[in-house]
Amino acid sequence: MINVALIGYGTVNSGFREIFEEKRAEIEEAVDDQIKIKKIVVKHPEKHEDIKNLLVDRIEDIIDDEEIDLVIEATGEVGPIEEDIKKLLEKKNLITSNKALVSKNFEEFEAIAKKYKRKFRFDAAVGGAVPTIENLYTIRTLNDVKRVSGIFNGSCNFVLSKMEEGIDFDTAVKEAQKLGFAELDPSNDIDGLDSMRKLRLAASILFNKPIKEENIDLEGIRKITNEDIEEAKANKQRYKLIAYGDDEGTYRVRPELVDIDSNFGKIKDNENIFQIETSNAKILTFIGPGAGKRETGFAILNDFLNIYRIR
Ligand SMILES: NC(=O)c1ccc[n+]([C@@H]2O[C@H](COP(=O)([O-])OP(=O)(O)OC[C@H]3O[C@@H](n4cnc5c(N)ncnc54)[C@H](OP(=O)(O)O)[C@@H]3O)[C@@H](O)[C@H]2O)c1
Incomplete structure (x- = not known):
């Protein structure tokens, strides 16, 4: 038993x-x-x-x-x-x-x-x-890991896509709360803390050393305006909150422009994506629901x- x-x-x-x-x-x-x-x-x-x-x-x-x-x-x-x-x-x-x-x-x-x-x-x-952790341990044992990048937060996906529809930031955050995407205090999501914690854990495993929260440069999505989003759209791009770490010691979470048709550009709502560049398995990508x-x-x-x- x-x-x-x-x-x-x-x-x-x-x-x-x-x-x-x-x-x-x-x-x-x-x-x-x-x-x-x-x-x-x-x-x-x-x-x-x-x-x-x-x-x-x-x-x-x-x-x-x-x-x-x-x-x-x-x-x-x-x-x-x-x-x-x-x-x-x-x-x-x-x-x-x-x-x-x-x-x-x-x-x-x-x-x-x-x-x-x-x-x-x-x-x-x-x-x-998304089955990550056990895979990350296997990947690091069998490869030199060059970099990891990903989108780890559904609330930010939701808010940014609502803003693409012309809705302003505050209204989009309220809608995310109403639908249960964001917490009552949405700052964990919107200010990038949630993504930072996930990067801290994934990168510590992949690079086999303690990468602490304070080692990660952090910027959330509050500063993005509807004008920024319109400009991106005109170039067939969109903003996503991207977590990134590499073997040279750069670790950051910040909003970045990605092509609308790229793997990262297509991630929506509560979906997460992890992309890992390795010495033997080349680029491995994991996509799936990050919450629920x-x-x-x-x-x-x-x-x-x-x-x-x-x-
Ligand atoms: N929800 C998701 O989709 C999701 C996805 C991935 C990870 N997570 C993480 O999983 C954790 C739980 O999330 P959740 O959505 O299940 O939260 P939740 O619905 O708010 O449930 C939290 C539970 O913990 C209990 N609790 C709180 N403090 C406690 C304490 N000191 N001792 C004993 N029980 C305590 C609460 O008791 P009462 O019911 O009596 O208040 C409640 O049953 C969080 O860390 C969250 O970030 C959540």
């Missing part, structure tokens, strides 16, 4: 559970074992009548439960939770979608996982449904199978 605990039960972990219950037979066959969701911790238990029988009060209740083998964390929190997660990783395998948490603690989490021989997976935190309930639920289960699949 594989006993699993969840920390957080919002979009990501409820999406994970939905797919898990639908595909339970296939997943249990793939891992050749039964799987049980044993405990869940949330912030506001009163909101979660439907999972009342699984709720526990504190993360310690999970850490101290010797039967629990895997924890799936999807809260978006940093702060006090960081120490809990470090303690937890000494005893349990961990899958997380929490990019702020992993970006802040990546090297330390990796070191703890290595020391205590635990599995630590965070694919959902970087590419959403079932998309991110898929990513969590992809990590789950990477840990437990027997064939």
Whole structure:
């Protein structure tokens, strides 16, 4: 029996559970074992009548439960939770979608996982449904990596394409919030922090050294005007928020012009693209949805199978 605990039960972990219950037979066959969701911790238990029988009060209740083998964390929190997660990783395998948490603690989490021989997976935190992290580790082992570039943020795609329709920046951001693309405070997306965290993680893996948030030059999309966008359109170009890193030590996130017909120019809404230039595999491109309930639920289960699949 594989006993699993969840920390957080919002979009990501409820999406994970939905797919898990639908595909339970296939997943249990793939891992050749039964799987049980044993405990869940949330912030506001009163909101979660439907999972009342699984709720526990504190993360310690999970850490101290010797039967629990895997924890799936999807809260978006940093702060006090960081120490809990470090303690937890000494005893349990961990899958997380929490990019702020992993970006802040990546090297330390990796070191703890290595020391205590635990599995630590965070694919959902970087590419959403796009299977990135395990591939990045393989790519770096077998190649010299020259550069990585990509579009990692759906809210910026959405706002910039609304501006191409003539809508002004503030209205486009409000529309993105209404449709659930952007957070209530959209600055993580619009000011490029979300893309920066994903670049920090992808580049640290690909170039095999710690590339911290402060090593990345950052500019979001606030300064782009409707006039800039009209001018770009006249040249069959458009603006995208591009993350870029190379083996010479340049790391940046900034709006750049791309041709409308290029791979980057065609990325829209919640799609992400990763392009990696390597010594042996030439240029590898990964494209797919970077967010969404079932998309991110898929990513969590992809990590789950990477840990437990027997064939
Ligand atoms: N949504 C996506 O498409 C997506 C895609 C990729 C990555 N992510 C990342 O995944 C993480 C979770 O995203 P989400 O969209 O699932 O967020 P969400 O819907 O806001 O859910 C967050 C959950 O975490 C719980 N929580 C918050 N603080 C907690 C704490 N200190 N202890 C225990 N539980 C706590 C909340 O409890 P209550 O329900 O009781 O309030 C809630 O159930 C974030 O880091 C996000 O950036 C999300």
